Amino acid sequence: MVIYMEYKITLKDELDTIELAQNLESEKFPNMIICLNGELGSGKTVFTKAFASSLGITDTITSPTFSIIKEYNGELPLYHMDVYRLDGNTSGVNIEDYFTKGGIVVIEWADTIKDILPKERLDIKFKVLDENKRVLVITPHGKQYEELCEAVL
Amino acid sequence: MKILAIESSCDETSMSVIEDGHIDLGTVILSQIDIHKLYGGVVPEIASRSHVESVTVVLEETLNKANVTMDEIDAIAVTYGPGLIGSLLVGLIAAKTIAYIYNKPLIPVHHIAGHIYANNLVKKMEFPLIALVVSGGHTELIYMKENYNFEKIGGTLDDAVGECYDKVARVLGLPYPGGPSIDKLSKEGKDTYKLPLPLNDDSYDFSFSGIKSAVINLVHNEEQRGNVIRKEDLACSFQNKVVEILTKKTIKALKEYHVKNLVVAGGVAANSAIRKSLEEECIKNSFDLTVPPILYCTDNAAMIGAAGFFAYQKGIRADLNLNAKANCNLEDLL
Numbered sequence: 289m290v291i292y293m294e295y296k297i298t299l300k301d302e303l304d305t306i307e308l309a310q311n312l313e314s315e316k317f318p319n320m321i322i323c324l325n326g327e328l329g330s331g332k333t334v335f336t337k338a339f340a341s342s343l344g345i346t347d348t349i350t351s352p353t354f355s356i357i358k359e360y361n362g363e364l365p366l367y368h369m370d371v372y373r374l375d376g377n378t379s380g381v382n383i384e385d386y387f388t389k390g391g392i393v394v395i396e397w398a399d400t401i402k403d404i405l406p407k408e409r410l411d412i413k414f415k416v417l418d419e420n421k422r423v424l425v426i427t428p429h430g431k432q433y434e435e436l437c438e439a440v441l
Numbered sequence: 442m443k444i445l446a447i448e449s450s451c452d453e454t455s456m457s458v459i460e461d462g463h464i465d466l467g468t469v470i471l472s473q474i475d476i477h478k479l480y481g482g483v484v485p486e487i488a489s490r491s492h493v494e495s496v497t498v499v500l501e502e503t504l505n506k507a508n509v510t511m512d513e514i515d516a517i518a519v520t521y522g523p524g525l526i527g528s529l530l531v532g533l534i535a536a537k538t539i540a541y542i543y544n545k546p547l548i549p550v551h552h553i554a555g556h557i558y559a560n561n562l563v564k565k566m567e568f569p570l571i572a573l574v575v576s577g578g579h580t581e582l583i584y585m586k587e588n589y590n591f592e593k594i595g596g597t598l599d600d601a602v603g604e605c606y607d608k609v610a611r612v613l614g615l616p617y618p619g620g621p622s623i624d625k626l627s628k629e630g631k632d633t634y635k636l637p638l639p640l641n642d643d644s645y646d647f648s649f650s651g652i653k654s655a656v657i658n659l660v661h662n663e664e665q666r667g668n669v670i671r672k673e674d675l676a677c678s679f680q681n682k683v684v685e686i687l688t689k690k691t692i693k694a695l696k697e698y699h700v701k702n703l704v705v706a707g708g709v710a711a712n713s714a715i716r717k718s719l720e721e722e723c724i725k726n727s728f729d730l731t732v733p734p735i736l737y738c739t740d741n742a743a744m745i746g747a748a749g750f751f752a753y754q755k756g757i758r759a760d761l762n763l764n765a766k767a768n769c770n771l772e773d774l775l
Contacts (some may be wrong), residue, residue, distance in 0.1 A: 329653060329657040329658075333650065349599075351601065351650070352597055354577035357767065359767040359768050380527065421660050425628075
């Protein structure tokens with residue numbers, strides 16, 4: 289049995305979410321995979337917007353819910369995905385291609401495509417406490433992500 | 442001039458033959474469901490979007506329907522973006538291949554330009570105009586001074602209208618897509634829940650993630666208090682706010698840009714409350730409103746053929762190096 293390290297963080301408001309995203313971005317590396325899970329309105333897109341702005345992306349980050357994948361150019365390319373609408377059916381969308389393109393991949397509702405996710409990745413689960421407060425459970429998978437968490441969290 | 446148009450930016454593969462930018466000689470839209478029907482059941486390899494066979498089937502069907510041969514086609518128009526790269530490439534490679542084999546000019550068309558030009562299939566577009574583009578993935582206000590000249594004056598900062606409807610529908614336990622479900626249910630309800638008017642400012646931008654969160658919080662709070670949510674009333678309250686802000690900013694744009702013509706584009710144009718509200722305001726202000734029929738509102742190649750004609754007249758061409766773009770600006774004409 290593999291026991292994963294887990295970090296639990298309480299965020300008091302949206303600004304805390306933004307700060308966390310900025311801190312994670314500062315330790316970025318090519319082919320970094322960040323998987324976001326949590327109910328609607330829990331802060332997944334807020335996190336991604338902050339991450340993107342730290343990456344130097346000036347385009348407005350809009351929701352990829354309908355289009356599934358949106359691509360942006362920053363210090364590294366950002367591939368922002370929302371796989372909810374696929375309902376687990378990833379055939380033909382070529383999501384796996386993005387894992388090795390040298391950019392950063394942020395996947396919302398990643399739990400719905402668990403089968404194709406790379407073994408090494410960062411999982412972030414958003415839990416809603418009230419209108420503003422969130423608890424984040426952050427689980428690094430693989431050495432690179434464990435080191436990232438140790439550096440930032 | 443007859444243009445063979447190809448669109449494959451998202452869920453559908455579609456081809457069409459359009460004459461002079463406004464006559465639809467024949468359009469075929471092949472959805473995943475049709476592909477399954479065609480082959481008698483679900484065949485995984487065929488369901489795969491990248492399968493070349495669906496393209497050749499749609500091409501044959503389109504030429505048959507339009508009753509033209511490839512010799513009679515003057516140019517090929519194709520959506521190069523924005524969209525899913527994998528999906529876009531299917532149409533793009535088909536277009537490049539056809540253009541190469543039959544030696545026809547290739548016209549690159551932006552997906553949103555296509556949505557706007559769907560209106561030309563209904564009625565000759567008069568300029569200047571304001572286009573409100575509302576679809577699953579887009580919410581934009583575009584100012585067009587003249588034919589094939591686009592200026593984006595505003596857009597969503599987060600969710601598109603369609604996405605917001607889908608997410609609120611998820612919260613209310615209504616079926617996908619959320620637009621028609623909420624539109625239908627709201628007719629049985631009253632505007633009783635207090636929700637914010639999203640991004641009610643002087644800009645032409647929209648933001649729908651706030652109202653989505655407001656609905657979620659309202660549902661949570663009511664549940665915690667043990668109150669039952671009146672879904673029809675919440676659907677109505679939500680829709681009213683969305684319609685109010687869309688109408689307000691669109692009409693403001695028409696007034697401030699001194700424009701008399703409004704065209705609506707995209708799948709959400711089918712929403713009855715949005716249509717009604719815009720119709721009322723346009724009558725009140727003597728603006729001329731055009732909304733395409735549903736078939737031309739959702740993704741289709743006919744609109745690409747219509748836009749392609751005007752792109753061609755403007756001298757826009759691509760060579761065989763044309764590449765698909767997941768993200769691209771409407772203003773940066775190729």
